[in-house]
Amino acid sequence: AIDISTLTKQTGLTTLDVGFVNTAATRSAITYIDGDKGILRYRGYNIADVAEHSSFLETAWLLIYGELPTAEELEAFDKRVRRHTLIHEDLRRIFDALPHDAHPMSVLSSAVSALSTYYEKSRGVNDPDEIELSTIRLLSKLPVIAAYAHKKSLGHAFLYPDNSLSFVDNFLRLNFGTMAEPYVVNPVVSKALERLLILHADHEQNASTSTVRLVGSTESNIFSSISAGINALYGPLHGGANEAVLEMLQEIKDSGEGVEKFVERVKNKEPGVRLMGFGHRVYKSFDPRAQLVKESADEVLEALGVQDDLLDIAKELEAVALADEYFISRKLYPNVDFYTGVIYKAMGFPPRMFTVLFAIGRLPGWIAHWREMNDDPATRIGRPQQLYTGSPAREWPEGRPEG
Ligand code: ACO
Numbered sequence: 001a002i003d004i005s006t007l008t009k010q011t012g013l014t015t016l017d018v019g020f021v022n023t024a025a026t027r028s029a030i031t032y033i034d035g036d037k038g039i040l041r042y043r044g045y046n047i048a049d050v051a052e053h054s055s056f057l058e059t060a061w062l063l064i065y066g067e068l069p070t071a072e073e074l075e076a077f078d079k080r081v082r083r084h085t086l087i088h089e090d091l092r093r094i095f096d097a098l099p100h101d102a103h104p105m106s107v108l109s110s111a112v113s114a115l116s117t118y119y120e121k122s123r124g125v126n127d128p129d130e131i132e133l134s135t136i137r138l139l140s141k142l143p144v145i146a147a148y149a150h151k152k153s154l155g156h157a158f159l160y161p162d163n164s165l166s167f168v169d170n171f172l173r174l175n176f177g178t179m180a181e182p183y184v185v186n187p188v189v190s191k192a193l194e195r196l197l198i199l200h201a202d203h204e205q206n207a208s209t210s211t212v213r214l215v216g217s218t219e220s221n222i223f224s225s226i227s228a229g230i231n232a233l234y235g236p237l238h239g240g241a242n243e244a245v246l247e248m249l250q251e252i253k254d255s256g257e258g259v260e261k262f263v264e265r266v267k268n269k270e271p272g273v274r275l276m277g278f279g280h281r282v283y284k285s286f287d288p289r290a291q292l293v294k295e296s297a298d299e300v301l302e303a304l305g306v307q308d309d310l311l312d313i314a315k316e317l318e319a320v321a322l323a324d325e326y327f328i329s330r331k332l333y334p335n336v337d338f339y340t341g342v343i344y345k346a347m348g349f350p351p352r353m354f355t356v357l358f359a360i361g362r363l364p365g366w367i368a369h370w371r372e373m374n375d376d377p378a379t380r381i382g383r384p385q386q387l388y389t390g391s392p393a394r395e396w397p398e399g400r401p402e403g
Pocket of ligand 1: 019236237238239241266274275276277278279280281282330332335336337
């Protein structure tokens with residue numbers, strides 16, 4: 001066993017590790033990844049089993065509390081999450097203050113940050129009851145805020161949640177229902193979305209989760225920490241890739257240049273041209289989530305009777321890239337984001353909502369990591385070192401006028 005105390009002493013030695021490629025910043029018992037073998041496990045359970053047998057809330061419980069819930073525990077948890085879906089009426093007005101064409105990820109992070117203004121007691125990071133309540137509030141309210149961000153972009157009236165519906169069905173209704181008529185949930189869409197949320201639920205120390213932990217290490221409250229995580233997820237190299245993939249597929253279709261030509265441009269490293277949805281810092285043989293998402297894409301589009309050229313382009317791109325030395329030698333494979341956009345589009349979500357869906361999925365992971373960090377007596381404020389490359393000490397110029 002490693003004696004952690006010997007590893008947390010300042011030794012005077014500094015390691016330069018740009019992008020934290022080799023440096024572990026914490027121990028964690030939540031998620032296991034073996035990037036060479038394409039293995040992903042939540043609390044020891046294989047991701048394919050979790051996606052097949054579990055619900056999103058059960059997965060959330062598993063990640064946060066470490067074990068599968070009993071039937072009674074799950075029922076009580078589900079009830080509690082349903083009960084807290086309402087957003088304070090004043091907070092609903094925050095949406096009026098933001099431009100209608102604001103990106104929903106910015107709207108989401110702003111509103112989540114604002115949640116801490118309503119729940120002042122959440123500053124008590126040593127109060128287990130308050131942390132428990134914040135956990136429930138986040139799980140209940142994030143989907144509602146997300147749906148309002150969507151409705152706002154359309155200029156539609158916001159609906160109040162219907163707590164008789166399940167977590168996913170409530171979310172679908174808030175996005176696609178209107179005041180004018182009852183909303184009927186399509187079970188194909190509901191099941192597929194549940195599965196996609198599960199596949200996104202945690203991924204150990206990715207950029208957004210590390211952000212949540214870093215902010216949390218200052219004893220900032222969980223709402224502020226998760227708002228920071230949402231901002232980290234927004235970038236196209238992380239969660240924003242799902243939106244970028246769809247834009248890329250659409251551009252290939254509209255330009256008519258063909259997949260082979262596009263891949264050539266990627267290989268020539270034309271500025272700003274990457275094969276979005278490909279490559280991963282950790283997975284070097286395949287991303288197990290990507291395989292499950294690809295299966296879903298075929299099933300969902302077929303069940304919904306949707307024919308989308310973009311799915312064909314995506315498949316062609318994957319086939320061309322996987323046979324090409326550039327991608328083979330760099331161990332670049334489709335990641336979780338490569339096929340999700342095509343499914344979200346078939347469900348009726350606009351591309352700007354794709355990363356918001358990722359955020360809802362990732363929420364249990366962020367919460368689980370924040371709580372693990374907060375409970376761990378070994379936690380210290382996260383404070384990386386640097387190697388200074390600036391000027392040596394200089395004399396202030398004599399005779400220089402006062403600034
Ligand atoms: N298209 C083309 N080339 C790529 C791609 C890509 N998608 N990804 C990596 N490469 C190349 C790099 O140019 C580099 O080549 P070089 O050695 O000739 O310079 C090599 O592969 C290594 O790439 P890095 O950028 O150093 O790898 P890193 O681990 O830092 O980045 C990342 C990983 C950010 C995911 C990267 O692969 C990427 O930008 N992918 C596209 C964006 C994307 O899909 N992000 C989602 C990631 S999954 C998630 O967050 C849920």
